[in-house]
Amino acid sequence: MLSRTASDLYWMSRYLERAENLARMLDVSYSLSLMPQDGRGDGLDEMAMPLLITGTLDDYLERHGKLHAERLLHFFALDASNPASIYSCLGAARASAHAVRGRITADMWENINSTWLEIRGIAEQGLGRYGLSRFCEWIKERSHLFRGASYGTIMRNDAFRFIRLGTFIERADNTLRLVDARYEMLGDEAESVDESSARSYYQWSALLRALSSFEAYTEIYRDAPSAHNVAELLLLRADVPRSLRACTEEIDQILASLPGLNGRPAQRLAAELDARLRYTGIGEILDEGLHAWLTEFIPKVAELGNAIHSSYLEAV
Structure with missing residues (x-):
């Protein structure tokens, strides 16, 4: 193509x-x-x-x-x-x-x-x-x-793959930025052990609804939304369509299916990001600090987008 x-x-x-x-x-x-x-x-x-x-x-x-x-x-x-x-x-x-x-x-x-x-x-x-x-x-x-x-x-050809690729790159970036924004909006409340306040509940619930994940959350956790559970759901659950993990998994599979050798840098970076999420627990992320982790990961998605552009979208 x-x-x-x-x-x-x-x-x-x-x-x-x-x-x-x-x-x-x-x-x-x-x-x-x-x-x-x-x-x-x-x-x-x-x-x-x-x-x-x-x-x-x-x-x-x-x-x-x-x-x-x-x-x-x-x-x-x-x-x-x-x-x-x-x-x-x-x-x-x-x-x-x-x-x-x-x-x-x-x-x-x-x-x-x-x-x-x-x-x-x-x-x-x-x-x-x-x-x-x-x-x-x-x-x-x-x-x-x-x-x-x-x-x-x-048809399930390269056109279909590039359409899907654009969707999941954009979705991954959006999920990261929305989680980070809501976490920052809550301030000290986000780090509080007692997250039962009405403000915390509505902030996390609003985030889940914005990403069409509220029903998935209630099915999996049943408890009131908290930073720990919401972050785990939206970052690490592969079965939640708008989660970061679901996006990186799709991107990795799409890039692996594209022909040619020019895409190896993008394929390698996608595989690394997917493996990192696959083998990371929410406890590790929260120990590092959710905001710090998200701030580090957002440029990684941008880097992947740049690698895709260099590998496939620039005229040779």
Whole structure:
């Protein structure tokens, strides 16, 4: 497969996954901002969390001066001039899909093209009239439909593999950043032996719901969410679809199935990351410090993404 084609397929799926992850992040931050803040602020700190996670806080402040709920929601969801907005991600995904129209199925193209046309209509209407929760659910629904169309209609060839690869690289990075952000938001409470406070419960529950893992948590642990159990579930459980371990396992298997020798650096790094998670216990992570461990692992995923780009997506 030509590197340019592989790149467009890879980034098409990354941008679609990113749009869904941004919607999940925005929905949970908005919901938590509406809760009583217990003397910790007016809810804008919680609303600023997506900006901190995506590294766009400085850009927002430069353009808008101060945090304002309505402007912040528009900036993150529908601002065409913000390259990190959901609107921009869907536009980039549609452009990549158009470039490889002949390598994806009609169902896949129709889904992504209609999604782009609909979000343009929503942008004209305005988020205030459409509703944030409805908008976030719509984004997740469109992402689910695209993945279903991809899995159900495309041949199991290299195109399929690069689409899946982009999804899991983006998902791994998002899971790491969300766990770290929630842990930091709780502060000293995250390290407390007694994590039964209402704030701790809602923060960890919100994280689990943002990653569609709340039902999995209640089935496995049954206890109220805690840093130990949530971190174990979202980092080390291979049977949880959005966990870090599930993502690295998929990436390792996909890279191993790609032909040629150019991919060896990426394959080796993916195997190392997967083995590290496979043989690491949650106790070891917490002894090192969850924030320190996550801060170390986030660049590893970025390094893997760079290795994939160098091995497969750069024109030779």
